[in-house]
Structure formats: C-alpha cells, structure tokens
Amino acid sequence: MADDVDSKPKHNWIAYPPRKRRKYGVKPKMRATVRNEEPACRLCGAPTEEIDHIVPKCLGGGDERSNLQGICKPCHLTKSAGEANFMRWHVYRPKKRAEGNG
Ligand SMILES: [Zn+2]
Known part of the structure; x- marks a missing residue:
C-alpha cells in the first residue's frame, strides 16, 4: 500500500493568501489612556x-506611552506628511514628476 496519506493539506496560497496580522501597535486601552491624559493637541x-x-x-x-502623544487631525496630517516627505528623500528616491499642466 502506498504511503501517500497526506492528511495535512498544504497551505493553499492562492485560495488563502497568508495574512500577516496587521501590526497596529497602539492598543485601544493605550489610546484611551493617551486621550485621557492629553485631551488637547500637543x-x-x-x-x-x-x-x-x-x-x-x-x-x-x-x-x-512615552512615544505617544495626543494630537488633532490636522496636526497629525501635517506631521505625517512631513514624515512621508522626509522618508521620500531619505529612504526612497524622489519620484520624477512628469511634466504637464500643473
Ligand atoms: Zn493640533
């Protein structure tokens, strides 16, 4: 008798792509704590x-906690944009903008 019992199905990569758990580090409790301690945008x-x-x-x-701060949306956007800009320059290569109508 052939020993071909493959009881453990192999991972089907197409049907079930492995989902990495999204690491959204800040836990709800921690968020609540920060909000509580910093009700106003820093x-x-x-x-x-x-x-x-x-x-x-x-x-x-x-x-x-020491690396978290409560801020308002506009400030967050501004800050994130600044960080993205920073990374574009320091991590990624700046994209060449196609010339066209501004
Ligand atoms: Zn703000």
Whole structure:
C-alpha cells in the first residue's frame, strides 16, 4: 500500500493568501489612556482626535506611552506628511514628476 496519506493539506496560497496580522501597535486601552491624559493637541491645543507616534514606527519608535502623544487631525496630517516627505528623500528616491499642466 502506498504511503501517500497526506492528511495535512498544504497551505493553499492562492485560495488563502497568508495574512500577516496587521501590526497596529497602539492598543485601544493605550489610546484611551493617551486621550485621557492629553485631551488637547500637543501642537496646537485643539481637542485630541488621534494618537500619534512621536517617533514614527518606521524610524524605530515604539508603542510605549512615552512615544505617544495626543494630537488633532490636522496636526497629525501635517506631521505625517512631513514624515512621508522626509522618508521620500531619505529612504526612497524622489519620484520624477512628469511634466504637464500643473
Ligand atoms: Zn493640533
């Protein structure tokens, strides 16, 4: 008798692509804590809407309380845009913009 009992089905990569668990580090409890402790945006004083990593995770920042701050949405956007800009220049190559109507 052939010993071809393959009881353990191999991972079907097409039907079930392995999903990496999205590491969204800041836990809800921690978010609540930060919101509670910092009800106002650190940058402009508006009501805190979002939790921000002071040092972005991609630059080595952690999810600990000391690296989190409460800020408002506009400030978060501005900050993130600045970080993206920074990384575009320092990590990625700047994309050449196609010439056209501005
Ligand atoms: Zn703000």
